[in-house]
Amino acid sequence: MTVVTSPSGLAANARPYLHGTELAAIARVLETGQYGHGAETEQFERELAAFLGVEDVVAVATGTAALHLALLAAGVGPGDEVVVPSLTFCASVQAILATGAAPRFADVDPTTLCVTADHVRAALTPTTRAVMPVLYGGRAVDLAPIAADLAARGIVVVEDAAHAFGSAHPGGRRVGTTGALTCFSFDAIKSLTCGDGGAIVPRTPDEAQRLRRVRLLGMGAVREERVRTVGYQVHEAGFRCHLSTLHAAIGRAQLAGFPEIASRRQRLWRSYAAALAGIPDVSLVDLDVARSVPFNCVVRVPAPHRDTVHARLHADGIQAGVHYPPNHRQPAFSAWSSPLPATETLADEILSLPFHPDLTDGDITRVADALAAALRTAPTGSTAAVGQEAGAR
Ligand SMILES: Cc1ncc(COP(=O)(O)O)c(C=O)c1O
Structure with missing residues (x-):
């Protein structure tokens, strides 16, 4: 099965690729009657974590939501600055603004279109709270030369790896496994698509738990628990940006063919x-x-x-x-x-x-x-x- 949007592939700058198993996966999930967050989403999260070789992955509705939530988990908020290359999709910047923080635009290396440690260093200010390298085109960005300095200043690295699912660093470590808060996009034209979707690699189990709450309106309980009990608690401000089971089903089919x-x-x-x-x-x-x-x-x-x-x-x-x-x-x-x-x-x-x-x-x-x-x-x-x-x- 392919998505034929035009007779020639050249009439599209980018377009989705289907492996042929997606329709059956969607039908299977439709028959379960559970379309919001559910078991399919959690299975997709486990499979993403296994693929990347990390402890945990938190799936969300879009790559933009992944960046927004990761910044919140990093403690970014009003009065903070986040260093980000200007040469990125506007989603990176909107995610920063959504937290109440301000973008601090950095220049890039003209040969890779990515920031280097030197560009980031030059953009740091006393109010920098996070740095958002963009892995342009899928290329890993190595901030190791300033990692210790950033950590000493309490600055968190939130990687915009929207383009870079499956890519690796020169040493061979996969993007998402280096200890940064890494955010992926699974929108329609990405190498792995859910239709729309995103994911965050959290740094700790506590951070994962917080991200899971914030993606579901700040509620502590998942749907099954809410149904079983007579109440639920809202622990903090949150958003409705979970990944639906239908999108997760597409993602699982795509991951198998990745x-x-x-x-x-x-x-x-x-x-x-x-x-x-x-x-x-x-x-x-x-x-x-x-x-x-x-x-x-x-x-x-x-x-x-x-x-x-x-x-x-x-x-x-x-x-x-x-x-x-x-x-x-x-x-x-x-x-x-x-x-x-x-x-x-x-x-x-x-x-x-x-x-x-x-x-x-x-x-x-x-x-x-x-x-x-x-x-x-x-x-x-x-x-x-x-x-x-x-x-x-
Ligand atoms: C660099 C970059 N960051 C963030 C995003 C946002 O991802 P999404 O479209 O899944 O919200 C994109 C999407 O194309 C992107 O290219």
Whole structure:
């Protein structure tokens, strides 16, 4: 079973991939009559924990909710600052604002689009309460060089690993196993989808218990206990952002097929790398494909040509995109804006090529050829000057 949204995979920048077992899983859960939080959700949590090799995982409704709840568990609230790259999906920033804290935007390394320990160090202030590295494209972020310093200052690392389920660090440890509060997204276009969903790797059993309460309106008891007894207690402020059994059923089916999809994504990303290698003025953003499960495939093209190239690809039926317009330039976040030179340069250069498991090698060749042609004939700027600049990368 595949989701056919168009005859060509190129007409979608990203799209869900189904393994074929999801429909039966949903039907099985529909027949149980239990659709909110339930046994299926808890089984999904156990299977996620086993896959990652961690003690526990708390499933929630979305990746955004995972970030919000993880920040709350880290003690983040009004008056605090959270360091976050500007080059991320706006969900990272909205999760920070939802706690009452303020974002402190950090710059990124132009070769990986991720923060480094140096970027984080430069953004710390006396009010920093948490740091949110974004594992852009699925690449692990290593903050080990400042881990001791952060711990000494009581600063918690909340990883936005929305793109990075299944990826590993250079030492081989899986993302989610390094002691940070790690948050995953299982939305429609992620390597593992629940339709919508998310998960948090908690640091301690107490933290797991708190997250489980907060995701269910602050109530202490699960549904079965509430039904069995004559009352229930609300322990703290909470939200309704549990993962439904129906979504968990999709997630379980997806997890069973995940190794196949992980290697397919790696193979497709490598095909892109080979196809793009000889094209002047194009540099591929490195996501450490040997250890990562690629979420996307992003290139940098000379800034004067990016918008033209984007338009030409679309005219050619190829849905390129931009991930992401920087958040420090968004109207809603302007109060926290400050100059970020690398991010501002990247903002005009990055282009996400169609990337999802239904692509064929033929599709990838077609994108590479179309990209080369669009750049060859791009009208603006001096290609000689831009070519030199790109060659220096
Ligand atoms: C970097 C990043 N963070 C957070 C999220 C939010 O995840 P969700 O869509 O599951 O709420 C996304 C979703 O695409 C994302 O790309």
